[in-house]
Amino acid sequence: MSFVFWLVAALTVAGGLAAVLLKNLVHCALALTVAFAGLAMLFLQLDAQFAGFAQILVYIGAVAILVVFAILLTRSSETPKGAGIFSRTWGAGLVIAAAVFAVIGWAVLQSGAGLPHETGVPSVSVQQIGNALMGRYVLPLEIVALLLTAALIGAVIVAMHEKDGAK
């Protein structure tokens, strides 16, 4: 648990907190981007190069942009008047968040006993990931590809239908 880890973890948590606490929605999206970047740095610190760079490429380069586009195209970016940060059902939200945190914490602590020490972590090269994807995990890969293609075509059809329907 080195100094770099604490720094990056603080950055990630700060980004996540800002993403839920800020008033302006686009600011929240940008804070989320910072949280993604923090996660990528954690991956890199664990020597998982592929995962880290893929995180930046996919999450920051595509998902964050998508989130921002969605915000800008569906609602105005002005802050809604009179609404505070906390919604009316904040009690139920707090309970659910606590439950999820408890489950994840229990899972992490349970598996913590079985983890090897830091020096024994194997470094996974990109070639090994590639071999695994094409060998052992080829079926999930193809199914995910089909799913993404279906999503893409669905998006195009939905957009086209809107234009036709509006005419």
Next chain:
Amino acid sequence: MLGEGILKGLAETAKNFAGSFVSEDRLTTVEYPEQRIPTAEAARVFPFLVYDGTDWEKGLRCVACQICEKECPPKCIYIEKSKDKKPDYVGKMQIYPARFDIDVSVCMSCQICVEVCPFEAIKMDTEFELSTSDRFGGLLFDREQLAKSNEHYHKIHPTEASEVDARLAEEKAKVEAKAKAAAAAAAAKAAAPAASVTAPVKSESTPAAGAPKAAEAAAAKPMAQTTTAAKAADAALNAPAAPSGKPAPASTEPPKTAAPDAGSKTSGE
């Protein structure tokens, strides 16, 4: 084929690039202020006053008629007339501008002042590098700054200047011809009354001889008297010529005496 147009375009641009180092007409830049394109002959920028000869005060063509001041759309001309007179290009005494200011920062180069000037006194200059750091007086040109010689006018607008010169020379020639003819007629007239004095037909007293002459002069040419002797001789010449073809061996002496009489007679009437 797709992409062919792009390749042709790239070749054209490469030709331009290489050609601009080699041939002069590919590179059309004029590196101002080291190189300058000569202005066209009909270029106009701001007005200037023309003067003939070498002395700008004596040869200034402007007679301060103030027509250009009145016609100027942004009213950038300011003229003050002089108290005395000086002779113009035909020799006639004209007033001249004691002050002639043009505010060049206001002037819009419309050339109306040039078009309306009856004396070919104001023309358009072609100099445009007039920038100055004096915001208020730097672009207010007075009489001395505006006066430029006729040679300068010839240099910048040769065909126009030759035309103007020809016109002015023609007018001057006409006036001189009239003066010569008037002088000749006056000489003849001077000889005629002398002859008529000696002749028995017209042996009345000079005032009597002067009276019908004066009456005829008044009848023929009731015009305002000018102070020049030439004009009086003109009137005396026209008077006998108009009613009948009397032989008039004129001599210079009686018309001179007749003139004040004719003048007194006309003014009396």
Next chain:
Amino acid sequence: MTEKADQLFVLLKDWLVSFLPGNWQGVAGVILGVIGIAAIYPTLFALAVLMERKGLGRMQNRIGPNRVGPFGVLQPIADAIKSLTKEDVVPVNADKTVHFLAPVVLVVVAFMGFAVLPAGRNMVLVDMDASLLFYFAMGASTEVSIFMAGWSSRNKYSLLGAMRAVAQMISYEVPLLLSSVVIVMMTGSLSLVKIVEVQHHYTWGFPHWYILTPWGLAAFVMYAIAATAETNRSPFDLPEGESELVAGYFTEYSGFKFALFFLGEYLGMLSISGLGTTLFLGGWSAPFSFLEWVPSWIWFFSKVMLSITVLIWVRGTLPRLRQDQLMNFAWKFVLPMTLLNLGVAALWRFMGEGWLRWIVCSAILIVVYVVAGRTEMRRKHFGPRSYRYAE
């Protein structure tokens, strides 16, 4: 001697680092490398700006700037002084933090891309297993900064320009990646150092550069098109078009922040040229085996500046593409061609050595290109236009 000249910078770094105690040497070496990058690439940026202004001028039948210094070579310095001393105007309604951070993010991300480019033999700052992926990750982060710039200005036109720019960059990201994937497939590694080393072999004097293969040439052309679009360069510069949308997403920037945007754009151009050189043109390897005595870093930077020259040449030649033409081109023409290229490269690998594979692969690519070109250029029916109005 040539060995020394080739490894000049490496030897210099080793000598400087040797003054420090043992466990500081690694960090010091990296810092020296960073200083080297921060010194060389902005100088190349100044050179590129100068080349652009003079070169574009000559192509347009005029002299470029020639007043500052002999033949105008000190013009970038004059530009720098002007940018630094201009007043920094921030609109009243602008989002100040985001407005400030956008050019910073752009320049940071642009500089990060240089870390993995091998500028010469043993001259790469970071040698990672997945360096190509890192490079593309940095390229994708540029879009965030452009969006931030456009949105924080609170200006409809800036926002529109930013949206267009981001849409364009995302749609050309896919052909960029796919044309690079062909190279990765044939090399077998994502590491840029390994890619250059594979290209460093010679047969009969000719190098094994990937551009000299049919699929490599096709991939290079598509990479070049995608790279021009990624860096918002003419003919794809609608978002920053100087006669459209004022200046697009950096309308509201003046002074030093504008200079940073300008710097970021040209650094992006340099780094994508650097990547193209590494992937297709053999990186730091010499064109012919008898030219090996010239230091490797000279070859690398010459090839990068050659790519910049071609980019400037294309800018001076082509008119700007409209947004919908651009997107159509990306999705309907370039993307299918890159996929086909992938298949052709695989065919190349499986056909084994020999002249047959050259003929077959070239034939496939040329035929498909001509047929697709004919369909794209077919005269479109100009019927009555139907307009879609905003609801």
